[in-house]
Amino acid sequence: MNAPEPAKTGPAKTGRAQRTREALIRAGRELFSERAVDAVAIDDIVRAADVAKGSFYNHFTDRDDLVRAVVGQVRAQVEARVGEVNAGVEDPARRMARAICVYQRYALDAPRDARVLIRVHSGLASPGSPLNRGVFDDISAGLATGRFTIATTEAALVFAMGASQAAMARTSADPQPAAAVSLAQQVCTLILRGLGVPSAEADAIAAQAADEIVRGG
Numbered sequence: 198m199n200a201p202e203p204a205k206t207g208p209a210k211t212g213r214a215q216r217t218r219e220a221l222i223r224a225g226r227e228l229f230s231e232r233a234v235d236a237v238a239i240d241d242i243v244r245a246a247d248v249a250k251g252s253f254y255n256h257f258t259d260r261d262d263l264v265r266a267v268v269g270q271v272r273a274q275v276e277a278r279v280g281e282v283n284a285g286v287e288d289p290a291r292r293m294a295r296a297i298c299v300y301q302r303y304a305l306d307a308p309r310d311a312r313v314l315i316r317v318h319s320g321l322a323s324p325g326s327p328l329n330r331g332v333f334d335d336i337s338a339g340l341a342t343g344r345f346t347i348a349t350t351e352a353a354l355v356f357a358m359g360a361s362q363a364a365m366a367r368t369s370a371d372p373q374p375a376a377a378v379s380l381a382q383q384v385c386t387l388i389l390r391g392l393g394v395p396s397a398e399a400d401a402i403a404a405q406a407a408d409e410i411v412r413g414g
Contacts, residue, residue: 218256220246225267230312234264268317271310275303276331282410283331289339290394294385294402296332297361298410301381304368305411311369315362332357339392346393357388374412382407 224245228237239260243250257263279296286292304311336353339345347353364384368377385403390396 214255217246217248217252220248221253221256221263222267222270225263226271226310226313229264229267229316230309232316234260234317264317267313271313274310275300275314278303279331289335289342289344290389290392290399291402291406292335293332293339293357293392294389294406295410296335297357297364297385297388298381298406300361300365301368301377301384301407302411302414304365305372305374305377306414308369308372311365315366315369329354329358336392344394347391353392356391360384360388378407378412381411 221242224242225237228241228245237260239250239253242260242263243253253263257266279299282295282299283292286295300311333350333354336345336350336357340347340350340353345353347356361384364380367380382403385406386399389399389402394402
């Protein structure tokens with residue numbers, strides 16, 4: 198790793214390479230929000246990014262590699278927000294509802310990027326995915342403490358993320374704030390009840406989360 202000292206052109210090349218990578222990811226975000234991944238060719242991507250085709254392979258091995266980078270970037274942004282709204286919140290039920298509402302709010306604020314997550318399902322409900330670590334840990338904590346009563350962590354993960362994904366799809370297709378608040382509340386209630394939270398408590402948690410996060414922004 199002891200490379201020679203870079204010439205003065207080194208930083209410029211590094212900056213140019215970074216800008217090229219960012220342009221490719223932006224192009225991917227746009228195209229994958231509009232079409233299925235299989236309908237997007239590398240030629241489409243480099244044309245939208247306005248870069249040479251050879252430059253694509255300097256950054257990504259193939260289209261699926263770009264897909265992973267795009268989805269990882271979008272999910273990381275949303276999960277960072279989930280971390281913010283759940284800071285100091287210990288109850289797994291409240292954490293789950295608030296995380297779901299963050300995704301609903303994201304569908305309102307960035308419907309294009311939300312559609313990327315909806316179109317690209319790789320790793321959506323995989324317990325081993327680093328991007329699912331937060332929800333996996335919350336479900337595990339809920340099961341360990343008896344807060345949730347669903348049979349397994351994996352079943353709960355598939356259930357919660359599947360319902361949340363469907364709600365995101367609905368909101369990103371027609372991003373109306375009032376409808377998004379109502380849908381978030383109803384979906385959170387259904388998920389919490391499905392996880393074993395008593396109905397009245399599930400209703401209250403869901404209503405608070407939807408109002409504070411989806412309505413409040």
